[in-house]
Amino acid sequence: MKKSKIEQIIHQDIILKQALSDPRVTRRDFLAFTGAMGMTATMGGALWSNRALAATPKRGGHMVSGLNDANTGDSLDCGLFNATYMICISRAFRDSLVNVGQDNSMEPALAESWEASPDAKIWRFNIRQGVEFHNGKSLTTDDVVASINKHRGEDSTSYAKGVFSGISDVRVDGNTVIVELADGNADCPALFTDYHFNIMPSKDGVAESLSSAGTGPYLLKEYNPGVKTVLERNPNTWHPDGGALADSHEVLAILDDTARQSALISGSVDVINRPALKGIARLKNVKGVNIVDVASNLAFTHPMRMDVTPFDNMDFRTALKLSTPRQEFIDKVLFGYGAIGNDQPLGPGFGSYDASLNVEYDLDKAKHHLKKSGHEGVTIDLSASNTSYGGAMDAAQLFQQHWAKIGVNTNIVQEPQDGYWNNVWNVKPFCTCYWGARPVEDMILSIAYLSSSPWNDTVIKNARVDELVVAARGELDAAKRKAMYQEVQHIISKEGGTIIPAFGTDVAATRDTIGVGEQIGGGWEMDGGHYLKRWWNA
Amino acid sequence: MNKILLMILQRFGLGLLTLFVVSIIIFVGVEFLPGDIAEALLGQGASPENVAALRHELGLDRPAHTRYIDWWAGVLQGDLGTSLANRRDIAELITFRLSNTLFLALTAAAISVPLALLFGILAALYRNSLYDRSVNVVTLGAVSAPEFLTAYVLILYFSVKLGWFPSLSNIDQDTSFIDKLHQVALPAITLMGVILAYMMRMVRASIINLLASAYIEMAHLKGMPKFRVIVKHALPNAWAPIANIIAISLAYLVVGVVVVEVVFIYPGLGQLMVDSVSNRDIPVVQACSMIFAGTYILLNLTADIVSICTNPRLLHPK
Secondary structure, three states: OOHHHHHHHHHHHHHHHHHHHOOOOOHHHHHHHHHHOOOOHHHHHHHHHHHHHHOOOOOOOEEEEEEOOOOOOOOOOHHHOOOHHHHHHHHHHOOOOEEEOOOOOEEEOOEEEEEEOOOOOEEEEEEOOOOEOOOOOEOOHHHHHHHHHOOOOOOOOOOOOOOOOOEEEEEEEOOEEEEEEOOOOOOHHHHOOOOOOOOOOEEOOEEOOOOOOOOOOEEEEEEEOOOEEEEEEOOOOOOOOOOOOOOEEEEEEOOOHHHHHHHHHOOOOOEEEOOOHHHHHHHHOOOOEEEEEEEEEEEEEEEEOOOOOOOOOHHHHHHHHHOOOHHHHHHHHOOOOEEEOOOOOOOOOOOOOOOOOOOOOOHHHHHHHHHHHOOOOOEEEEEEOOOOOOOHHHHHHHHHHHHHHHOOEEEEEEOOOOOHHHHHOOOOOEEOEEEOOOOOHHHHHHHHOOOOOOOOOOOOOOHHHHHHHHHHHHOOOHHHHHHHHHHHHHHHHHHOOEEEEEEEEEEEEEEOOEEOOOOOOOOOHHHHOOHHHHOEEO | OHHHHHHHHHHHHHHHHHHHHHHHHHHHHHHHOOOOHHHHHHHHHOOHHHHHHHHHHHOOOOOHHHHHHHHHHHHHOOOOOEOOOOOOEHHHHHHHHHHHHHHHHHHHHHHHHHHHHHHHHHHHHOOOOHHHHHHHHHHHHHHHOOHHHHHHHHHHHHHHHOOOOOOOOOOOOOOOHHHHHHHHHHHHHHHHHHHHHHHHHHHHHHHHHHHOOHHHHHHHHHOOOHHHHHHHHHHHHHHHHHHHHHHHHHHHHHHOOHHHHHHHOOOOHHHHHHHHHHHOOHHHHHHHHHHHHHHHHHHHHHHHHHHHHOOHHHHOOO
16 A cells, blocks of 8 residues: 555544544534545445444443452542552442532532632532432432531541642531532532542531442442452432443453453453553454543653752753654654643643643754753753653663753662652652643642642742632633633643653443443543443443 | 371471471562563553552552562461452462362373373383383383473374364363363373383382392292292382372372473463462462462372381381
């Protein structure tokens, strides 16, 4: 095949993919479109069929999944969740106050409705009545308060303590739980979509974190940490439509990439998460297997501490940014599954994402800035480990070669996996890191980009950023907030201390007997962690 | 006979002492690893207050020696404690996994030991023949290939292509015996590849060693058939080294199969131990290592007893 022909096919593939992922495209549009491209009806039909199958949800059946990101040390304590396996399980047997829908909108869950005071400081959540936990206990406002308080206060061991630190008081008023914030926050409902936040039964004002009784559409029948979980439909669910499609689930912990993949190919499991990207081109061609990919706001970050030489020099930082090969990073490290990043942490999944930002790869400009910084020929240490993200060591070598082109020598320090987040990240001047997706902009900016943030891993102290982030938080006018977040993106991209070459893509693979819906939720992999309820046996 | 009893008691006592020493080494070892369970569980987002609160909740803010003594106090009362990571009863966590590990080990041994004896005896009988050479090459080849490679090849052919066996050993308490055998077939065959060569060659070597002895020549001169000479005369005297190698292989099957567990997703003790070490979940690490050390001690003891009992010279020393 001639090269131009190949390029043409690749180009068609990209356009088709875009067309398919556009929810506005109807079957008629689609066929007209493929016809216009000179494709035969059967080709177009075949491409459509998976999606068409996916468009007709069906109830019933048993689904077996194999997930990695599990550990024999996993517990039901939602404050300690940090991995996909437990997040998906908890989303199936417990509920939250608010859910993120597949279209990334806020949907009512155990909170039937909510309203804010005009300054967005006081939020009233009306709690659904007549809901029962799996052990027969009725859901009360006390349970909700205890479940919130689990993440607050000095004794809290919760990982999400930071997320809930803006709450100054929680109290009950009839069937309403009132949440008072120290500063106004228009995104308050989004706090309650956090995967650490599960509603659990309480006793004497303390949430029973290890209880297997939730209010979710599934009962936790068997739970063996790091091995498997069995879920069965809850006949007594409050969800009007049952809240879930498959009747039962078996979720296996399969850490080994090859094992997960062969389990899918041999049909032992119906769904796997994170197929190894190295072999994905081949997996895609296996009969009966579909790849499900969703753009994510997960950011691959490379924080430089802006209080350490030479990273305290803006020209030096700019030089590194301009000589970082972004597309090559996506192609070689992420095997094509990623979207270009521009050194600011808000991903393409956000409404406020500013697509006009573009940090170009320009060695001449980079050299100019390096000269201006006075650090020509400098040697820097880059602390890296694959703990920070898979492929970080490869990425470090890729950067090393490109930075060498402008005259910056990079010494790659391979750090031990153990203790990476304590001894390297937020400690060493320059390291590899990642930040998982968060449902709203504020959660990312408040945690890591305010002067006062404990996890300000770039030590950025920018008065304008501080001002904008706090102002945007309390701003109820969507257009104004968007403008504020876009300004923040520009400032961090230009002046900030992190290199973000790309945002990730969440990849899963299913048997073609599984339907996944036209639009898949982001926020976390596996449909925001809700796939057990949302995907079905076609 | 009393002498044997005395020896067993003696060895048993020494075994307990070994266990005690092992428990100290493991405890100190895990203490020396960087980070503790609070940091391991909370990961990237841990703030100092978070870590301190979790440490306090788990009782990790007490000095190490107090925790160690408390652990022993619990163990002596038959309480292995609860896992720090998921607050589950360790005895419960371990029972399921230990029974799986033992099931896999015994299945693998039940295939491997008779085969090793048969192949070894035949190899000794027809030594330096084509059969001898080929069985050596094949078994040594199998032992040289890393377990995960053997496992992946088996999965590719028997599970993905032919679909005879599952690629996952998805077993639980309710799985029937026959079903279990079907599920562990591939892991057991993988393990057989690892241990068969050692045992087979040891059988062969010990028998060949004896074949040069005067009493074997006498048996030949009496006109006994070759196979009978080996089974009746040589084998009884070769039991000691064979028992030893079987014991060591069995011990390996119990403690060293984590790679196979990972590839086949077999819920055994190895994975639990590895996860617990990376989580710094000391009580679980201790419990697992006690079981592993105990396995070695018991199997070695058994091997010694077998070799003494099968050797009249050791049984009735002058």
